Amino acid sequence: MASPLPVRDGVGATRLHLPLTGPWPTVGAYMAERFFHLDPERLLTRFDRGEIVARDGSALDRETPLGVHEFVWYYREPPIEREIPFEIEVLHQDADLVVADKPHFLPTTPGGKYLQNSALVRLRRLLDLPDLTPIHRLDRATAGLLMFSVRPQTRGAYQLLFERRQVEKVYEAVSALPEGWDAASPALAGHPFPVVFRNHIEKLRAHVCVRADAEREPNSETLIELIHADDRVLHTRLRPHSGRMHQLRVHLAALGAGILNDGFYPVLLPEAPDDFDRPLQLLARELRFVDPLSGAPREFVTRRTLQEAPSR
Incomplete structure (x- = not known):
């Protein structure tokens, strides 16, 4: 499902699946309970700024009723990250494939307390390739070779190699x-x-x-x-x-x-x-x-x- 929001600073928007029914009168009320560890007013202010959008890219407001939309998209607020002081190296790049040499400690994709300090985000920014997507993954603790797809049109062909154990x-x-x-x-x-x-x-x-x-x-x-x-x-x-x-x-x-x-x-x-x-x-x-x-x-x-x- 394509995101209505573009990649921003190397990071794609997060998609959230909403319940269509439930005890929450609004999408904002559901998200405030779902993300209970966040300040609810700060979250609702994101609706006021138009930062929570529907599949067509239209902004929701804090009074949008639950059940109108099944999915919403938004950018994660950047965490305060500890810098991973090791560089990722590009070993190969063509129109369809990037092969990188990942250092220890760097996660493959954003998650948890790591956003900019991930192989995917660093490479998207370094190579100016917003559609770059990992074809497989390495543990954060493991170093070495990682393959990335450059274009959605050919991504499936490379993913099938791993699914069929042909790598x-x-x-x-x-x-x-x-x-x-x-x-x-x-x-x-x-x-x-x-x-x-x-x-x-x-x-x-x-x-x-x-x-x-x-x-x-x-x-x-x-x-x-x-x-x-x-x-x-x-x-x-x-x-x-x-x-x-x-x-x-x-x-x-x-x-x-x-x-x-x-x-x-x-x-x-x-x-x-x-x-x-x-x-x-x-x-x-x-x-x-x-x-x-x-x-x-x-x-x-x-x-x-x-x-x-x-x-x-």
């Missing part, structure tokens, strides 16, 4: 050396390399971590290869066959090789400010696929490295 994705990770590590016979949890690990991963509503269930039918799979190990850390190459939330972090943690500086797995740590000196040691390294428009093979490789990777 080869390769990651790297660095973990603390697992307990009982035997350099003469390298293995994870008794599984010699290369390790194919499968389990069932479920995203729970209102939980920041996913749940792994060994009793249910697996819905995730990762091939784990050994790159190098020293007396301190383990460096692995990861080839996910599926794309479940936090999959690589969960799989390595389940095998006793949780990724260095992971505050979620195997143990959820208390929330704390970002420590820019201790990024999660996970990197989206390579992307390979056959371009759906030209039929030509495509390959992209990050220029980033993991700071804790052992020298060889």
Whole structure:
């Protein structure tokens, strides 16, 4: 559903689905209850300024009855953001595709306390491409390759590549050396390399971590290869066959090789400010696929490295 409001300063308008019936006499009354953490008069003043609009772009006022409109659009008021002091790099750009190298700590899209400090908004502003849209996502903590669609007309062709698992994705990770590590016979949890690990991963509503269930039918799979190990850390190459939330972090943690500086797995740590000196040691390294428009093979490789990777 196209927004009636243009992208502004790299940020698209937010769409809100309204109930058509309920105990609220007006759209403003519903939104004041929905966003109870905001000052209600400040919210209603946004109606007075014409900042809440319908699908045709017409402004609602604070007395607009509930049930007249099913959707409204508005710009989020910018949060006070902590600057993410790392730059995103463009590795490739053509008429349909942008491939960027994302730093650690930068979210893929705006959300929560991050708006301008997101890969999408930074790239829209840098490249002056208001229709730019991510084709897939990386966790905020993960660095590496991200693909973006430039034009809505060709976006679906690239999205289908990911839906059909026709993109080869390769990651790297660095973990603390697992307990009982035997350099003469390298293995994870008794599984010699290369390790194919499968389990069932479920995203729970209102939980920041996913749940792994060994009793249910697996819905995730990762091939784990050994790159190098020293007396301190383990460096692995990861080839996910599926794309479940936090999959690589969960799989390595389940095998006793949780990724260095992971505050979620195997143990959820208390929330704390970002420590820019201790990024999660996970990197989206390579992307390979056959371009759906030209039929030509495509390959992209990050220029980033993991700071804790052992020298060889």
